[in-house]
Structure formats: structure tokens, C-alpha cells
Amino acid sequence: MKFLFRKVPAAIMIIPMFVSVIINTLFPNLVNMGSLTTALFSKSAVVPLTGAILFFAGTQLKIKEAPAAIKRGGVLLAAKFAAGYIGVMVITGIFGHGGLFGISTLAMFAAILSSNGAIYLAITGEYGDQADLGAYSMLSIKDGPFLTLLALGASGASSIPVHQLLAAVFPMIVGIILGNLYEEVQKYFKAGAHALIPLIGFSIGASLDVKLMFQAGASGILLGCIVMMISGLILISVDKLVLRRPGYAGAALSCTAGSAVATPAIVAGVVPSLQGEAVIASVQIAAAVIVTAILCPMLTAWTIRKWGAPKCDAIGQ
Template sequence: MNILKRINKIPGGLMVVPLFLAAGINTFFPNALKIGSMTSALFSPAGIGTLIGAALFFTGTQLKIKEAPEIIKRGGVLLIAKFLAGFLLGLLVEKVFGEAGLFGISTLAIFSAVTNSNAGMYVALAAEYGDEKDIGAVSLLALNDGPFLTMIAIGASGAAHIPLMSIFATILPMLIGVILGNLDHDISDFFKPGIMIMVPMFSFALGSSINYTQIIVAGPTGLLLGALTLVVSGGIAILADRFINKRPGYAGAAVSTAAANSVATPATIAVVVPAFADIVPVATAQIAAAVIFTAIVSPFFTAFIARKYGCPKMAKNETTV
């Protein structure tokens, strides 16, 4: 039936097709993947952490210790670019439009959505178009997965507490892979195919947390927030990746998403800054729509940048022709 070949013809197909399929199932049959046991453990949101953890372990086995400075540089540049995109956009909206926000999109929603990126989506896209060092950059990008940078962006950094143990727990599977891969090259070779194998697996799990009706509930403002997140944060990150990292830019496009965790950020921020409490419900719905919008569009955006400016995957394909 040539299913795999047809999927590979779609930009980011190994991620997009499972993502869309799972989102459709979750939208129309929300309990189908939550029947318990192995089915839920593998195909529902419960499996996201395990599957991404396995992908990070496999990636770690391919990284060499001498490559650590390059990984830190790539990840650090993308992290700062993503933060600045959300901070500058939120600041601009606040100065120009005040508390009313941009067409009903508050600065809280902008700060929450634009400063955060979907780590799972980034790993999938980096695996699809980049190399092991691109995937390794997620160890730094994990810092923006949550409310911490958002708190800094809105001026509440004094109340923010970054759980170092949580960050360490995120990168530990990769560190174990790095140690094993550097101790024995056979281990590195053995686990190498696992990186791409995991992409459709955790993409499906990611999709199972998406419900298309959230876009309808949020309305045009949620779509606009998603578009702003994609264009502004993606644009700045692409420029930073191209001119600072001296890379093609696909990794910058891969952080153009809004993190799923950012949906809970307004409520978290409101605990610290009670003045935001009244706008939490609207901001939450808008961010949920932005998460779905960017999850759908970002893979196509990243594929466009990869085709336009090149990427390791395409370079490899050209050498094998």
C-alpha cells in the first residue's frame, strides 16, 4: 500500500499525520484512547513523557562530549530568541493598546503563549530535519516549558522559582544516553534508528491531547494569537538561528509553537499577580487555541524553511542520489 512513502511526501509527515489522526480521534471519540492498560499508556497523553524520554535517550547515545559547546550555543540562542519575541511583542501591545490588549488578546495571553515552546514538537521536527545536536538543544529549551520565563517577562520574576530538579529530570535520559554512547560506539550504533522510530509514536501521543473544538470556543482571537506566536517568535528565532548560530533556520521555525503547558500559565500567574485573575478564563481559551493552531501549522512552516534554506536531512538525501 506504500503508506510510509505517501506519508513521507507530506511536509513533516511522520509527525503531522499521526498528530492529526490522534487529534481527530480525541475530538470525536474522546474516550477511545483512555480505556486503560497498554493502550492508554502508549497512545494517550499519559505516554507523552515516556516516549519523549526514550527519544531523548536515543538522541543522547549519538552525541559526543566534544559537541556539548555547540549544543549549548544552539539551544541558548533559540531560548533567548523565543523569550525576546514574547517579551517585545507583549511590551509593544501593552504600550500601544493598554489593558484592553490587541483585539481582545491580553498581554497575559501573549506573554504566556509566545515565550513558551512545545518541547515535544521541537524534538520531532529536529529529528525530521536536523541532526543530533539540534535535538540536544532541547535540554536548554526545556527552561521555557512553563510559567517561569512568562513571570520574568511580566515583571514578576521575584516570585518565580525554577525547579532545578525538574530540569535535571528532563535532561537525565539524554545524559545517560551520552555516557553510554561515548563509552561504547556499538551502543551508539544500536540505538541510532530509535530516534526516527519514536517520532510518529510520541507525535500520536501529543495529538491525543488536542481537541479541535477548542479553536471554535476561542474564536478568531485564539487563531490570531496562534498566528502571532508562529510569525513573531518563529521569525525572530529563524533570524537568530541563521545569523547567530549560522544555521539554516529550520530549528528556529521548530520553536514557533506555543507549549501545551502554557495553557495553565495564566492561572499560575494569577496566583502571583491577582490583578490578572479576571482575564484568566479568556486568556486560557485563547492560548489553548494557539497551542492547537501552532501544533498544526508549525510542521508545515518548518518544512518550508528547511526546503528554502536547506537542512541536514535534505543534504543527506542529495548525497545519496
Template sequence: MKIKEAIDRVPGGMMLIPLLIGALIRTFFPGIFDTPEFKSSFTGGLLTGTSALLAAFYICLGSTIRFQSTGYILKKGVSLWIGKIATAFIIALLIKHIFPDQNHLFLGLSALAIIAAFSDTNGGLYMALMGQLGKKAEDVAAYSIMSLESGPFFTMLILGVAGLASFPVLAFVFAILPLVVGMILGNLDEKMREFLSKGQDVIIPLFSLSIGAGINLTNVVKAGISGIILGIGVVVITGLVLFIIDRVTGGDGVAGVAASSTAGNAAAVPVAVAAIYSGYSQIAATATLQVTAAVIVTAILTPLLTTWFAKRAEKRNVSHVSLSENHDMK
């Protein structure tokens, strides 16, 4: 049986399908979660151990982030990273001042879902697109800076600074600590980087199963519709902002459009944030579904939009070169 190939055909399948399996278990067998036998078992630990699994994932993820970067990588990565975070922060400020109830906005979207979706880029998608369409290898490597978005830290920081949530200082420290530990280990020892980086792919379906086990599918239709809108919003708004930033910093805009997506691990952020700030505990499950839907939508739209922009940029460059050659001949 070609199980993995079938899963890989689904956009974000390695996260989405285990999440769906966990949600089916929670929806149709909710009683087992309250039994002593389940709680004390390895199965119970797997289906309810979201925090531990996420901590392990962030250590593995952190090991792939390099401290050193060339000037071009630093400029490209930092500009796109700041653009993404700044856009999410401005949206958070607008939510704070326009909507009195930040937990239930347009079509059931919450501030938690919106900021989680807007503040994290799908690194695998970005690197794949820039590997095919980018002009320099450094365009791909720029994600080494952008990967700092990963995890709940910046979502918490944006929500806290914008006044949409309140977190103790130690909460920020403990939220980013696994990522920092992974970064230190990966940068001190290349063998540790190679060893830990392999763990990402294995842990993703495991924490997805655990996250799904906390979701009741009775809300899935509503969350799906709002999640689609959320995904479109991420592509349109961050795509435009990052396109402009990329052009201003000397690029052709393609890298900016390629970063207009939501990372698969962003679906884990609502649960992680709600574990620290109880004000979001009631909407964490719905926010997870919405962000997951946004991941899928951006995984489809971002490549289409990036390819279109890349073709336009290539035609523009060809025209410019032709004009220059004609001018030189004269």
C-alpha cells in the same frame, strides 16, 4: 500500500498525521476516555501515556548529543544556540511587561505557545539545509550544540525567569534528567548511541498520537490561523537575529537563516510544561495546535529563505573573488 511514503510527503507528517488521528478520536469519541475498560487497557496507556513516551523520546534524543566539539563547531553551535534562547527570553520579558494576560494574547496565542515555538530549532531541517548549502561539514555538526534546546527545560527556564510561570527546582531537574541520561549513555558507549538514536523515529508518531488524543478539534480553525502567524514570526524574527549573529561570528549568514525554524518535538513541550505548572493546563491543547502549525509553516518557509540567502551569499563571494583577482593582476 506505500503508507510511509505518503506520510513523508507531508511536512512534519510523521508527527502531524498521528496527532490528527489522536485528535479525531478525542473529538468524535470523547466518552471512551472515561471508561474503566479503556483506562486499564494497553490502548488507554498508548493514548494517554504522553509523559512516559516523551521521557523515552528524550533519552533517545539525548544519546545523539556529543560532549566533545571542535572549536569551529563549538563557536557556531553555541552562538546560534544562545541567539535562539536569548531571543525567546527577550520576547518573554516583553510579554510579561506588555500583556496583562499571558495566556491569551494576539489571536489567541499564549506565552506558552510562543516561547515553545521560538526556543527550539528543527535539527533535521537545519542539517539537511547545511548539508546542501553549507561551506563546511562542521556547519552541520554545529547542531550537536544547538540540540540542547530540545525538550521542555529551556521553555520552562525562560518562562520561570521571565516571571510567566513558577516551577520548583526539582521540576527542572526531572525535566532534563531523561535527556542527560541519554547524553551520558551515548557518550560512554558508541554502540548505545547507535542503539538509542534509532528510537527517536519510532517514538515520534507514538507520542504524537498520545498528544493528539488530548486535543479537541473544535478549536483547530482558530489555532491554525494563530499558528500560521506564529510560524511566520519565528522565521522572520529568529532568522534576522541568527543571520546577524552568524555574520558577526565569521559566517556568511546562511547557517543563521537555516536555524530559523521550529522543531517538530516542540509541539510536545506545551503538554510537558502544563503537566508541571497547572496555570497552563487549560491552554496546553490549543498551544500544541499552534506550535504544530508553526512547525509546518517554518518547514516550508525556512528552506525557501535559506536557499535564497545562500544564492546571494554565493554571488557575493564570486564577486569578491573576481575583484581580488583583478586587483592582483594590476
């Protein structure tokens, strides 16, 4: 088992996730039996566990480190938007607005412009530093349909509700305040984020069903590969060339968020002309979520082996 954890990329998260995916595919209602099992192991656990990791990360973030975290998050967020917008515009310019092999512009925007915050926090919590975790205060803007609406040029898309952004980062703010006021709080919660990573992995897996890849067909799998290629290339390059970092944080953002499955329907509510594309786009995005959840940790592990990370010893460097 020790050998397995050393050889599998991001094993502390990816192995529990794979186990959960298998369980959810074969026995989809097993973890939904109720009570503590559902609260801790179902897909609904991702939100509170992510909030807890943000709180723990906040207790370790010194006030003097906050500007670096905000800068890192802002640059990566801009790179994420650029990856989606430029990448889709290039594909559309070559293949037309009908899309690539049945993948619509809406599906590509929604898949590329989102990323799984839990995967990012789990990977950077395992291999990165506190500024990586603190960067999520900016990166949380990518959650939901905001960047997709902005990219599609929908009316009102540039107006991001402040209360939603505040709600996403409030646990980290509380952690920062407590950690800077009381040194004992910082020491007490130091290992908190690391301890929750396997649980995050298991709860992410509980939201994935391998059968969805077959329902979406080749187009859904192809969409996942497109997300990895476009996001990986641009985000890793920006992380290395602009931020002068090893690139693992950019790689950790090269995945599609599970919440992006609902984005086409939300966007179609704002732009009625896209309603015809919304249903198939959601199925394709669901497949991309699974594909990128598998490939993203592998890409991140490759970048760490090639360029290092603050905690690269964790994968046997």
C-alpha cells in the same frame, strides 16, 4: 501513501497527529480505555516518549559536540524570550494593556514564551543533527511558567528550581554517558529517536480537540497566528544570522506548548491581580496550541526547502 508522506510537511509526525486529533475530537475517551492503549496513545504518553527520545539523542551526542549543543540551545532560548517580550511590548504599546481583540498580555506572554518540546524534538530528530537534539538541555527551561513569570516581572520569577531542570535533561545525561563509554550503545540506539516520532505525533494529537478553537473564537485563532508570526520571524532570523544555521530549528520552536494552557492559572496564583484574565487566557491558549501545532511543521518544511537541513533528503530535496 508514499506520495502523501513525501508531500505533507513533516509527514512522519503530522499525519499521525492529524489522525489522533480527529479521533480525539470525535471519540474523546477512546484512547483512555486503559492499559497499554492509554499508556502508548493518550496525551500522557508525550512525557515518557519525549524522555526516551532525549535518551536516544544523548547516546548519539559526543562529548566534544556538547558545547555546540549548549550554545545553540542558549541562543535559541534567548531568542524565544526576546520574541515574546519584544513582540508583546510592541503590541501593548499600540493597543494598550487591554490587549488586542480580547487577547490579554498574559495570554500572549504564555503562548509565545512556550513551545512544544515534543514537536521540536520530532522535527529536528527527522531533519536536523544531534546538536539540535542536544540543544534541548537548554531549551527545556522554556517549559512551564518560568519565562512568562520573568516577562511579567513577578517576584521570584528569575529563580528556576534546579531539580526541575535536572529532571528534564537527566535522560539525555544518562544517554550521553552510556554512548560515550560504550560504542555499541551508540550503534544500538541510533535509530531509536526516529522510530518514536510517529508515536510522539499521535500522542500530541490526543491532547488536542478542534472544538476548543470554536470555544475560543477568533481571538484564540488570532493568538496562534501571532505566535507563529512573532516567533517565526525572530527565531528563524536568529538561527540564520547568529548561529549561521539554515533556520529549521528556530522554525520548530515557533509553536505553543500544551502545558502553556495551565500557565495563566499558575501565574495568577503568584500575581492575584491577574486572576480575572486567567480563565479566558487559558481557553485562547488552548486554541493557539492547535493552530501552531498545524502551522509549525509547515513553516519548518518551508525553511528546509528554502535553506536546507542536514537531512533535507527526507522531504524529497
